[in-house]
Each structure stands twice: as C-alpha cells, then as structure tokens.
Amino acid sequence: MKRVTHSPMLPLFNCPAKCIAALTLLFSPLSLAANYSVTSADALKAQLSQVAAGDTITLKPGVYLGNFEVQQAIHLTGENGAVIDAQGVGSALSIHSSDTKISNLQIQNWGADLYELNAGILVKDNANSVRIEGCRLKGDGFGIYSENSRKITVANNVISGNPELYKLDRGDGVYLKGVDEPVVFENKISDVRDGVYLETSTNSLVFNNRFHSQQYGIHYMYTKYDEAYGNEVDNVDGGYAIMSSHFVNLHQNQASNALDFGVLLNISNNSIVSNNRISLAHNPQGKSELGNEGKGIFIYGARDNEITHNLFATSDIGIYMAMGGEGNKVYGNQFVNNQIQVKYVGDSLLEWSHEGKGNYWSGYMGWDANHDGIADAPYRPNDSLDKLFWLYPEAEFLMNSPVVAVLRWVQSQFAFGPSTGIVDSFPLLNLERAL
Numbered sequence: 001m002k003r004v005t006h007s008p009m010l011p012l013f014n015c016p017a018k019c020i021a022a023l024t025l026l027f028s029p030l031s032l033a034a035n036y037s038v039t040s041a042d043a044l045k046a047q048l049s050q051v052a053a054g055d056t057i058t059l060k061p062g063v064y065l066g067n068f069e070v071q072q073a074i075h076l077t078g079e080n081g082a083v084i085d086a087q088g089v090g091s092a093l094s095i096h097s098s099d100t101k102i103s104n105l106q107i108q109n110w111g112a113d114l115y116e117l118n119a120g121i122l123v124k125d126n127a128n129s130v131r132i133e134g135c136r137l138k139g140d141g142f143g144i145y146s147e148n149s150r151k152i153t154v155a156n157n158v159i160s161g162n163p164e165l166y167k168l169d170r171g172d173g174v175y176l177k178g179v180d181e182p183v184v185f186e187n188k189i190s191d192v193r194d195g196v197y198l199e200t201s202t203n204s205l206v207f208n209n210r211f212h213s214q215q216y217g218i219h220y221m222y223t224k225y226d227e228a229y230g231n232e233v234d235n236v237d238g239g240y241a242i243m244s245s246h247f248v249n250l251h252q253n254q255a256s257n258a259l260d261f262g263v264l265l266n267i268s269n270n271s272i273v274s275n276n277r278i279s280l281a282h283n284p285q286g287k288s289e290l291g292n293e294g295k296g297i298f299i300y301g302a303r304d305n306e307i308t309h310n311l312f313a314t315s316d317i318g319i320y321m322a323m324g325g326e327g328n329k330v331y332g333n334q335f336v337n338n339q340i341q342v343k344y345v346g347d348s349l350l351e352w353s354h355e356g357k358g359n360y361w362s363g364y365m366g367w368d369a370n371h372d373g374i375a376d377a378p379y380r381p382n383d384s385l386d387k388l389f390w391l392y393p394e395a396e397f398l399m400n401s402p403v404v405a406v407l408r409w410v411q412s413q414f415a416f417g418p419s420t421g422i423v424d425s426f427p428l429l430n431l432e433r434a435l
Contacts, residue, residue, distance in 0.1 A: 112140035142171035
C-alpha cells in the first residue's frame with residue numbers, strides 16, 4: 001500500500017466552514033488589537049499618533065491638559081479620576097474616524113466659541129457610528145457636537161454647562177446637524193442652551209433623558225421622521241420645540257415648570273403629540289396682551305398634526321392656537337385646572353373631537369343622561385366673549401361676573417354672525433375616558 005503524505009496546507013481545504021471562520025477571525029486585524037495605558041498628556045498624544053484601528057487606550061487617573069485628536073477607530077476610555085482639561089481653548093476631543101468609541105472620561109473646561117464649534121467632544125464630518133457613553137462633561141461651549149455623519153450614539157452621559165452664562169450664550173448639550181439615525185438616551189443634561197438640538201437631521205431617536213435648567217429640552221429644526229419618548233424636562237423656557245419639522249412622534253414625555261410652553265408646534269406638519277404629561281407652564285411675568293403666558297401646548301402655523309391623550313394641567317393656558325393652526329386633530333386630551341383652558345386666535349369654528357370622542361375639561365359640568373361618560377351637549381371652551389377679553393385684557397375682572405354669564409347664555413341661544421372658536425361636540429366627563 002502506498003503511503004499518502006499530506007501537505008501542511010491540505011487540512012485547510014478539508015476544514016469545515018466554522019473552522020475557516022475561526023481562522024479568519026484569528027488572523028483578522030481585530031484579533032491583533034492592542035491595549036495601551038497612559039499616564040500623561042504627552043504620552044496620550046504620542047499614543048494617539050501611532051495606534052491602529054481596534055486598539056484601546058486607557059487613561060490612568062490624573063489630569064490631561066490640552067486638546068486631543070482621535071484619527072483611528074479606537075476605544076478611548078479612562079479609569080475613575082481620569083480628566084481631560086482643555087484649559088478653556090478649542091475642543092477637548094476631536095473625532096476624525098468612524099467606529100470610534102469614547103467612554104468613562106471626565107472632560108472639562110473646553111472653549112466657549114460657538115462659531116468655532118468649541119465642544120467637549122467634536123465629531124468631524126463623515127465620522128460615522130461614533131459612540132460616546134458614560135462620560136461627564138462640563139464646559140461653556142457645546143457638550144457634544146456632530147455634523148454630517150450617521151448613527152451617532154450618545155448614551156448615559158452627564159453634560160453640564162455654565163449657569164453663570166446667559167442661556168443663549170451657552171452651547172447646547174448635544175448638537176446634531178445633518179446627522180442621520182442618531183440615538184440619544186439616558187443622559188442627564190443641565191445648564192446648557194438646548195438639551196438636545198437637532199438641525200436638518202433625520203430618523204433621530206431620543207429617549208429616557210433628563211433635562212434641567214436650560215432654554216429647551218429637545219429642539220427640532222428642519223428635521224424629519226424623529227421619535228422622542230420617556231424624557232423629562234424641568235425648569236426650562238420650553239419643553240419640546242418642534243419647528244419647521246415633519247413626522248415627529250413625541251409621546252410619553254413629561255415637562256413641568258416651563259416659562260413659555262410645554263410643547264411647541266411651529267410651522268410643523270404630520271406630527272403626533274400623544275400621551276405626554278405637561279404641567280405648571282407658568283410665566284410669573286407673562287402678560288395676556290403680549291402672548292407670553294405659560295402654555296401647555298402652543299400651536300402656531302402648524303397643520304395636519306394629531307394631539308391626543310395628553311395631560312395639560314395647572315398652566316396659564318392649556319392650549320394656545322394661532323396663525324393658521326386650524327388643520328389639526330385634537331381629541332382624547334385632559335385639560336385640568338388651567339387658568340385658561342383654550343386660547344384660539346382665528347376666524348374659524350374648529351371641532352375638537354374625533355369619531356365621537358372629545359376631550360376632558362375640568363370645571364365643565366355637563367349632563368350625561370345615558371351614563372356613557374360623554375356629555376349630552378357640545379362644549380364651547382373658547383367663544384367670542386373670550387376673544388373680546390384677550391383683545392381688552394383690562395376687562396378681565398368681569399369674566400366671572402353675572403353679566404358675562406347672561407351674555408354667554410344669550411350667545412348660545414342666538415346666532416350673531418358667523419360662529420368662531422372651539423367646539424367639542426363630545427366632551428368627556430371623567431378622566432378615565434380620556435385615556
């Protein structure tokens with residue numbers, strides 16, 4: 001019998017597919033990734049200049065002064081006590097490569113020049129799939145800034161601005177411009193201009209964040225196909241600002257203690273505002289003649305939106321609609337203990353119910369003969385007399401007088417010209433019906 005000798009390479013050709021996959025992984029560049037530790041700013045800069053994609057650099061405890069550039073797809077992380085301090089100049093970290101990960105770093109004292117895009121972490125154009133998580137950032141400029149990129153993830157960070165600066169002079173906590181599919185979740189952001197500002201971005205997902213002491217919590221500008229849920233906003237000028245944007249799904253969020261509004265729909269279409277809880281929108285300096293009262297929701301020139309199953313409570317105005325905001329569906333909401341439930345500035349008669357379901361209005365005592373939880377008669381939370389008081393606020397003290405009550409009754413019995421205002425043909429008589 002002839003003896004068969006095997007070439008050293010022969011087993012590879014007989015290797016099953018799983019074996020080949022394992023060998024490919026073993027000899028891939030990722031399998032050769034290295035881990036480095038640094039203890040000084042000079043060592044960090046030197047290591048950044050020579051690392052390869054897939055490597056990890058860990059900062060040991062200490063203060064790393066200066067500005068640092070990440071040119072490769074690496075993981076830059078730090079042990080507790082590792083601090084990057086930009087000394088008040090420029091951006092602390094600039095990310096140039098896709099697939100970079102930044103984690104567990106304390107970053108502080110970057111520059112305040114918003115025109116030069118000074119940021120704690122600056123993500124450069126076309127640096128995609130960057131992930132920033134578990135960091136603490138405190139500075140004057142932008143916390144995290146990204147432009148013209150995709151799939152940026154910002155998770156579980158604490159971002160603080162400078163409370164000594166005027167709000168509009170601060171940077172935003174997270175500023176995403178022209179970014180597709182960003183995900184921002186479980187961050188705590190305070191003392192900035194806007195918590196999350198999205199401009200010309202698409203398909204964003206922002207959820208479970210906490211915003212405190214700033215202009216707006218989440219601010220959409222020229223965006224499309226966005227979703228936000230589970231966010232909480234407190235002590236702000238405005239909670240959620242949707243401006244010149246389309247197809248935004250804002251649901252299951254909270255806002256309280258806003259000076260101007262809980263939710264703003266400004267020249268925005270085809271959006272859904274549902275199951276949000278908005279309370280205590282109050283401006284102690286607000287004047288009705290100036291329109292700067294606190295509003296649960298402010299709809300200004302926005303059409304084809306759906307506002308449903310929200311709670312608007314204990315605010316100066318529950319819902320304020322003006323300048324062509326007529327083409328919206330408003331139903332299933334709870335308007336509870338607002339000083340003014342509705343302020344509508346327009347010349348149309350609007351129906352605020354849908355498929356036999358209206359809204360719940362606290363203080364409305366309607367009859368319900370068949371006990372179905374819906375009043376037997378329509379409710380007019382906003383009529384011509386209300387409009388008269390808004391035009392002449394000095395007569396506001398007469399609103400609850402017997403004379404006005406008689407005038408409202410007369411108005412309801414006789415038609416004096418075309419009817420305008422809001423009518424809810426199926427007002428709900430208990431809160432449960434609005435859920």
